[in-house]
Amino acid sequence: MKDLDQGTPGKFLDPARTAKGEPRARVALTNPETLWFNTGTLCNIACVNCYIESSPQNDRLVYLSAADVRDYLAQLEERAWPAREIGFTGGEPFMNPQIIEMLRAALDTGREVLVLTNAMRPMMRKRVxxxxxxxxxxxxxxxxxxxxxxxxxxxHHDAERGAGAFAKTLEGMDWLRDAGVTMTVAGRTVWGETEAEARAGYARLYAERGYPIDAADPGQTVLFPEMDARVDVPEITTACWGILGKSPDSVMCASSRMVVRRKGADAPAVLACTLLPYDEEFELGTTLQEAERDVALNHPHCAKFCVLGGASCSA
Structure with a gap:
């Protein structure tokens, strides 16, 4: 069931039709360039507005194993997906005890690997x-x-993530800087400042810390819109592509899929979207072949985050 409030009656209920009876937009997997692995929803902290509700207690998505990752990497080759990137997200990926083995398996394919992390204590353990x-x-x-x-x-960072979180993240970023590991940043646009003001603030931070990150480059400093399924947003119809001057190929589900393992499940599942890990409608099967079918844009995140917001989780 979708987490929708009473302000949007009838919306996002029918995968084929909008509340007004218009044909709902669908997106085909036209360029599968990123395969995501959600390593589990456990996290060392609990953020105020975490879209996936990660926390030290949330194990709705349990740890993937390195064997799981290797299996899907083999499927990637079998299906001949032109994937250029393997992504790892959570929860906090460095909570997973097999994360280094998973990363090595992904890197062994020759592809680029992207890890989403808070760079705090789990990453800073000596072994990691x-x-x-x-x-x-x-x-x-x-x-x-x-x-x-x-x-x-x-x-503002600590208001979301807890007192002292900012300093701990910077400590981790300092270590990554000194180790020569490539870094980018994901921020949020909920603070009542313009994008220019936000990027100027990040630029000052990077300069002060000596981080080789470009605050002006949206690929290096990604500013995500708020993801609140209770906010009333328009549904995306087939006519919207022409009205908005957009192509379905620009939406994230045209280029990516995510592997998760649900608590109690016999096998991992492949999802259409990194942002909707709990919505069964966006579960496409257990294999990459099953996950090659198209996706109905039947959730507020599809409209606000992907189509209207133009955001993407990939690099």
């Missing part, structure tokens, strides 16, 4: 740091960490 350093040495230029820095100031 040694593993990251070895991977970065063995696969130069192939490994990128996208660090969650909700705001360039400690005040």
């Amino acid at each position: 740091r040694e593993g990251i350093a070895a991977l970065n040495a063995d696969f130069p230029g192939k490994l990128t960490f996208r660090i969650s820095v909700d705001h360039w100031s400690a005040r």
